[in-house]
Amino acid sequence: MKIVNSLKTLKTRHRDCRVIRRKGRTYIINKTNRRFKARQG
Template identity: 50%
Template sequence: MKVTSSLSSQKKRMANCQIVRRRGRVYVLNKSNPRFQARQGSSMHPNQGRASHANAAQNTGSPLSNTGRKSHAED
């Protein structure tokens, strides 16, 4: 299933495509050729993204900064 930000081109691909809204997302379904199925919407919620490498070191309490060296305050 293809994930796109806009379904306007996806729904024009075949005449058998159906537009369906489920659980707050919009889907293009095609039972005759499932290869043309698509979903509108991002795969992750914007506030639930992965932490960056620098934030991961701070969150775990690691003495290493994002450069892999100890900071001067911890010597």
């Protein structure tokens, strides 16, 4: 999992990426291609 400053750029890399907020942290997860995972905060 990458920890990045900008999740917007990672979101555009694959069409199945979802932005999810949990416990004050923002995550990008992807069910079909699990390579695209990122966290912010």
